[in-house]
Amino acid sequence: MSASQRVLPLLPLRGILVFPFMVIHLDVGREKSVRAIEEAMIRDRFIFLATQKDAQTDDPGPSDIYQMGTVAEVKQLLKLPGGTIRVLVEGAARARVVRYLATDPYFRVHVEQYPEVHVKTAEVEALMRSLVHHFEQYVKLSKRIPPETVVSIVNLDDPGRLADVIAAHLSLRIEDKQAILEAVNITERLEKLCAIVVRELEIVELERRINIRVRKQMEKTQKEYYLREQMKAIQKELGEKEDRTAEAEEYREKIAAAGLPPEVAEKALKEVEKLEKMPPMAAEATVVRNYLDWLIALPWSNSTEDRLDIKAAEAILEEDHYGLHKVKERILEYLAIRQLAPHMKGPILCFIGPPGVGKTSLGKSIARALGRKFVRISLGGVRDEAEIRGHRRTYVGALPGRIIQGMRQAGSKNPVFLLDEIDKMSTDFRGDPASALLEVLDPEQNVGFSDHYIEVPFDLSQVMFITTANVQHTIPRALFDRMEVIYISGYTEEEKVQIALRHLIPKQLKEHGLNEEMLKISEGAVRRIIREYTRESGVRNLERQIATICRKTAKDIVGGRYQRAKVSAGNINYYLGTPRFRYGMAEKEDETGVATGLAWTEVGGDTLAVEVGLCPGKGQLTLTGKMGEVMKESAQAAYSYVRSRARQLGIPEDFHERWDIHIHIPEGAIPKDGPSAGIAMATALASALTGRKVRHEVAMTGEITLRGRVLPVGGIKEKVLAAHRAGIKKVILPIENRKDLEEIPRNVKGKIEFVFVDHMDQVLAFALRERELAPEELAAVPPVPPVPVQMPAYCPLPEEQGTRIPS
Numbered sequence: 053m054s055a056s057q058r059v060l061p062l063l064p065l066r067g068i069l070v071f072p073f074m075v076i077h078l079d080v081g082r083e084k085s086v087r088a089i090e091e092a093m094i095r096d097r098f099i100f101l102a103t104q105k106d107a108q109t110d111d112p113g114p115s116d117i118y119q120m121g122t123v124a125e126v127k128q129l130l131k132l133p134g135g136t137i138r139v140l141v142e143g144a145a146r147a148r149v150v151r152y153l154a155t156d157p158y159f160r161v162h163v164e165q166y167p168e169v170h171v172k173t174a175e176v177e178a179l180m181r182s183l184v185h186h187f188e189q190y191v192k193l194s195k196r197i198p199p200e201t202v203v204s205i206v207n208l209d210d211p212g213r214l215a216d217v218i219a220a221h222l223s224l225r226i227e228d229k230q231a232i233l234e235a236v237n238i239t240e241r242l243e244k245l246c247a248i249v250v251r252e253l254e255i256v257e258l259e260r261r262i263n264i265r266v267r268k269q270m271e272k273t274q275k276e277y278y279l280r281e282q283m284k285a286i287q288k289e290l291g292e293k294e295d296r297t298a299e300a301e302e303y304r305e306k307i308a309a310a311g312l313p314p315e316v317a318e319k320a321l322k323e324v325e326k327l328e329k330m331p332p333m334a335a336e337a338t339v340v341r342n343y344l345d346w347l348i349a350l351p352w353s354n355s356t357e358d359r360l361d362i363k364a365a366e367a368i369l370e371e372d373h374y375g376l377h378k379v380k381e382r383i384l385e386y387l388a389i390r391q392l393a394p395h396m397k398g399p400i401l402c403f404i405g406p407p408g409v410g411k412t413s414l415g416k417s418i419a420r421a422l423g424r425k426f427v428r429i430s431l432g433g434v435r436d437e438a439e440i441r442g443h444r445r446t447y448v449g450a451l452p453g454r455i456i457q458g459m460r461q462a463g464s465k466n467p468v469f470l471l472d473e474i475d476k477m478s479t480d481f482r483g484d485p486a487s488a489l490l491e492v493l494d495p496e497q498n499v500g501f502s503d504h505y506i507e508v509p510f511d512l513s514q515v516m517f518i519t520t521a522n523v524q525h526t527i528p529r530a531l532f533d534r535m536e537v538i539y540i541s542g543y544t545e546e547e548k549v550q551i552a553l554r555h556l557i558p559k560q561l562k563e564h565g566l567n568e569e570m571l572k573i574s575e576g577a578v579r580r581i582i583r584e585y586t587r588e589s590g591v592r593n594l595e596r597q598i599a600t601i602c603r604k605t606a607k608d609i610v611g612g613r614y615q616r617a618k619v620s621a622g623n624i625n626y627y628l629g630t631p632r633f634r635y636g637m638a639e640k641e642d643e644t645g646v647a648t649g650l651a652w653t654e655v656g657g658d659t660l661a662v663e664v665g666l667c668p669g670k671g672q673l674t675l676t677g678k679m680g681e682v683m684k685e686s687a688q689a690a691y692s693y694v695r696s697r698a699r700q701l702g703i704p705e706d707f708h709e710r711w712d713i714h715i716h717i718p719e720g721a722i723p724k725d726g727p728s729a730g731i732a733m734a735t736a737l738a739s740a741l742t743g744r745k746v747r748h749e750v751a752m753t754g755e756i757t758l759r760g761r762v763l764p765v766g767g768i769k770e771k772v773l774a775a776h777r778a779g780i781k782k783v784i785l786p787i788e789n790r791k792d793l794e795e796i797p798r799n800v801k802g803k804i805e806f807v808f809v810d811h812m813d814q815v816l817a818f819a820l821r822e823r824e825l826a827p828e829e830l831a832a833v834p835p836v837p838p839v840p841v842q843m844p845a846y847c848p849l850p851e852e853q854g855t856r857i858p859s
C-alpha cells in the first residue's frame with residue numbers, strides 16, 4: 053500500500069468524526085475554520101477533517117487535534133445568516149498529518165493519504181460476517197438505527213468500507229471512533245470494531261433489561277396511581293369522602309358523650325384516627341368500627357340508683373315468690389349488710405338447687421328490689437376461657453367475652469349479674485374458664501377486668517354477681533370458696549299448688565293475652581297436673597303445662613269454639629292428653645325381690661325401684677342400670693351382708709354357689725350413684741332369697757356397711773318430698789338423719805310414717821313380710837321354721853310423728 057502526499061487546509065471538528073464515504077452536513081462557525089473552507093473552495097474543494105481531542109477547546113493548537121483524519125470533498129456550501137457556513141462533505145480517504153505548514157489564518161497541513169486496499173482473505177470474511185451479525189443484533193436491540201440501514205450495509209462487499217460505515221452509524225465515544233479511524237490495516241480495523249460492537253451489544257442488552265425493569269415498576273406505580281385516582285373520583289362521585297370525615301366526626305361526638313374514662317377515650321380517639329385514614333371499604337375499617345361501637349356502647353359511667361329500702365325489697369320478694377321463707381330472709385340479710393357497709397366487698401351469692409325452683413327468678417327479683425338492671429348469662433357448657441374473656445381483635449369475627457357482652461346488654465355499670473349453671477362449666481386445652489371467672493368475681497381484681505377484645509380494663513366492682521348451680525360438687529373449688537351458698541330444695545305438692553295458683557297461672561294468662569274471665573284452672577286441675585303430668589322438684593314443667601292449656605284455650609277462643617274455659621280435674625285430659633305419670637309410683641302390691649329406694653339427683657329427689665333376680669348359676673353378681681362406682685360397691689356390701697346373715701334369714705348357706713344374682717335399677721338411662729340405695733338393695737336381695745315379700749308402701753334410704761350398720765345419707769328433704777310425690781306412706785331412714793326432718797314441711801311430715809334404724813336387721817324386720825308358703829310347699833314337707841329374726845318392739849315418737857326401733 054503506498055501513501056500519497058498532499059497539502060490541504062485542515063478543518064478541526066468538535067465532537068464529531070467523519071469516516072471515508074460518509075456524507076455529512078457540518079456547520080462551520082469559527083473564523084479559522086471558515087477560512088479553511090474558503091481556501092479549499094478556491095483550490096480543489098478537498099479539505100482535511102480532523103477531530104479535536106477535546107470538544108470544549110475553542111481555539112485548538114496542533115497538539116489538540118488528532119493526527120489521523122479524513123480527506124473529504126466539499127460537495128455543497130451554504131452561507132447561513134450570522135456568518136456561519138453549512139457545508140456538505142463526503143469523506144474520501146484516511147490521511148495522517150505529517151506536518152503543520154501554517155496555523156494562521158487557517159491550519160494548513162501536509163498529509164499522508166492512505167488508499168483503501170481491497171483484500172479479502174478468509175479471516176477478513178469471517179470477521180466481516182461476525183461484525184455484520186453483531187451489528188444486526190445491535191440494531192434490533194438498540195432501535196436507534198433504522199433497520200433499512202442494515203439492509204444496505206449487509207450488501208457492502210468492501211471490508212474497509214463496511215467497517216467504516218458501521219462505525220459511523222454506531223453512537224460511540226470519539227476515542228473509539230478515532231481508534232477505528234486510525235486502524236489502517238483492514239484486519240485490525242475489523243477486529244477492533246467487532247470488539248466494540250460486542251461491547252456495545254452487551255451495554256444495549258443491559259440497558260434493555262434495566263429499561264424493562266424500570267418500565268415494569270413504572271407501570272405498577274402508574275397503575276396504582278391511576279386506580280387510586282379513579283377510586284378517589286368514584287368516592288367523590290358517591291360523596292364518600294365526606295362520609296368518612298362525617299363518620300369520624302360522629303364517632304368523636306359519641307366518644308365525647310359516652311363519658312369514657314380518659315385513657316379509654318384516648319384509645320378510642322386513636323382508633324378513630326386510624327379509621328379516618330383507611331379506605332372505607334377496607335375489611336380492617338369494619339373491625340375498627342365494631343371495636344369503637346363496643347367501646348362506646350359499654351356502660352363506663354352509667355349507673356342506676358339503688359333502692360335502699362329493705363321493707364320495699366321484702367315486699368317485692370314476697371310479691372314475686374311464694375314460700376322460700378328462709379331463702380328470702382337470707383337475701384334480705386345480705387342486702388341489709390350491703391346497705392350498711394356499701395364498700396364492703398361481700399361474698400357472691402350462690403343459689404344451689406334443682407331446676408325450676410326459682411333460682412333465676414329470685415335473681416330477677418333481687419334486681420327489681422334494688423332497682424337495678426338485670427342480666428343473665430349461662431355458663432353451661434362453657435369450656436373456653438375466651439368465652440369469658442373474649443378473643444383478641446386480630447381474630448376474624450372476634451367479639452368480647454360474655455361478661456362484657458352482659459355489661460353492654462345491662463347498660464349500667466351496677467347491674468345484678470346472674471351467672472347461671474356455674475357447675476356446668478368445664479375445663480380443657482382451650483384454657484380454664486373458671487380462673488377467668490375467678491378474676492371476674494374477685495373484688496380485689498375486678499376493678500380492672502381485662503377482656504381480650506376490649507383491651508382496656510373495665511370496672512366490674514359495682515356489679516352484684518349472683519351465681520346458680522344444680523349441684524355443689526362440680527363447682528370449681530376456688531370459686532365455691534368465694535361464694536355464700538343458699539340451698540333451695542324442691543317444693544312440696546302443696547307449695548306447687550300455691551305457686552301455680554298465685555304466680556304461674558296469672559303470669560301465663562297474661563303472656564297469652566287471656567284473663568281470668570276467659571280461663572279458669574281449678575285447684576283440682578293443678579293438683580292433677582302436678583301428680584300426673586309432671587315429676588320434678590321445681591315448677592318448670594308445671595309452668596309449661598299451664599302454658600299448654602293457655603295456648604289451647606287461646607286457639608279455641610279465637611277459633612270460636614267457646615268464649616270461656618274452665619279447666620278442672622275432670623276435663624284436664626282434653627287439654628293435656630293422657631297423663632304421663634302414674635301417681636303413687638309405689639308398688640300397688642307386695643312383691644318379692646323389689647324394694648323402693650330413695651335417691652337424690654341433680655334434678656331433685658326421686659324414687660328408685662331396686663329389683664333383684666335369681667337364676668341358677670355359680671354365685672355371680674351382675675349389676676345393671678347405669679350404677680356409679682360408689683353404688684356398685686354399695687351393692688357388693690349389701691350382698692356380703694346378706695351372705696353373712698344367710699342362716700338367720702333362713703337362706704340356704706350355699707346359695708351363693710347355686711344362684712346367680714342380678715341387681716337392676718330401672719330407668720337405666722339416668723346415671724345413678726352414691727351409697728344411699730344400700731339398704732334398699734340389701735332388702736330386695738334378702739326378699740328374693742327368702743321369698744318374703746317387701747311391703748309395697750315402704751321406701752328407704754341409707755348406706756349399709758358389711759356388718760349391716762346403717763349410716764346416714766344426704767338430701768333427706770328432697771328424698772322425702774319425692775317419696776311423698778310418689779304416694780309412699782312409710783319411709784325408713786338412718787337414725788342419724790332424724791335431725792334432717794326439721795326441714796320437711798309439716799303437711800308432708802304428717803302424711804308419712806318415719807321409721808328410724810341403725811341396723812339392717814331392723815330394716816328387714818320392718819320391710820319384709822313373713823314368708824308365705826305355697827300350698828304345695830306346705831303339703832310336701834312340714835317346713836323347718838326359719839331361725840326367727842327378733843322383731844324389735846315399735847316405739848313411736850309422737851313429736852316426730854315417726855317410729856323408732858331401738859337396736
Ligand code: ADP
Nearest residue numbers: 372373374407408409410411412413551555591
Ligand atoms: P331455676 O332458675 O331454678 O331453674 P326459674 O327461676 O327458671 O328456675 O323458675 C322457673 C319458673 O318457676 C319461673 O317462671 C319462676 O317464676 C317460677 N317459680 C319458681 N319458684 C317460684 C316461687 N317460689 N314462686 C313463684 N314462682 C316461682
